[in-house]
Amino acid sequence: MGEKQYRIGEFSKLVGLSAYTLRYYEDQGLILSQRDENGVRYYTAEDIRWIGFILHLKGTGMRLNELKRYVQLRAQGDDTIAERRAMLQKVKDDAEADIAELQMHLKVLGRKIDWYDGKTNHTIPDTESFHDYLQKFNK
Amino acid sequence: MGEKQYRIGEFSKLVGLSAYTLRYYEDQGLILSQRDENGVRYYTAEDIRWIGFILHLKGTGMRLNELKRYVQLRAQGDDTIAERRAMLQKVKDDAEADIAELQMHLKVLGRKIDWYDGKTNHTIPDTESFHDYLQKFNK
DNA sequence: AAACACCTTTGAGTGCACTCGAAGGCAAGA
């Protein structure tokens, strides 16, 4: 027992979020903090893990208000697992769709780079436009 | 010769950007428009292709001011091809890094979903925390 | 004549997630 307690300054460095942001997240209902007898916030290893997890969720595009909802569900106990799972699944599906779209854009970008290289090398005729070049891949 | 000319209203529907946005992009130096004798903007098939291309660039995370720079270089002719190529390469590298990060976050999210499923199925003991469950994958 | 689609400049509003500062206060350590 006697887990290490971190005050906001130290914790902030640990998790890479400013003290401002930590208070802001608390206001927004993303995190809870415990308080000592003087009302000073303290955090534990458990909080580090939680921040880590919400950063994963944020990293996949979850918004703060969705995260807030998730936190509320979590506080209501195991009955809400199905809903939480569904939320995560949706975020995951959306992120995967974003990746697919990004990759589609990247493909064109890569082709443009190749086209520039072709111009530079003269392996693509000066007269061939990028548009014409691109068409070749669409069949 | 005799290419179809589109006024902003029609063009806007064609490319999926509002007339407001098209004028805004023009202000920002992302697109040019030709004008008829009354000063009314018109666009051609070439402009459709250009908008398509900048949407690919935007889709990979390029900012409007970078895009503006790119357009300026393009206007300066073939001497700037190397710099333009480099810009695209950077955007591509950044986007690929973003995808890699996103996938890393998605992995954790997927594991959380699996963990929920395990709880629901009772294939994961009630006492096992997600943190403990996650650890198993880190070796 | 009225409606419509366009033109201009200018400036305000939106959404999201911070980011910061002011003002005033408490408690522990040097």
Add this chain to the structure above:
DNA sequence: TCTTGCCTTCGAGTGCACTCAAAGGTGTTT
């Protein structure tokens, strides 16, 4: 005692990319 680090509320500012409206104009179509 002074400094440091924390606390509170409140409100303003930032960055990005739009998004829209006002106010006053031109030219074409019905």
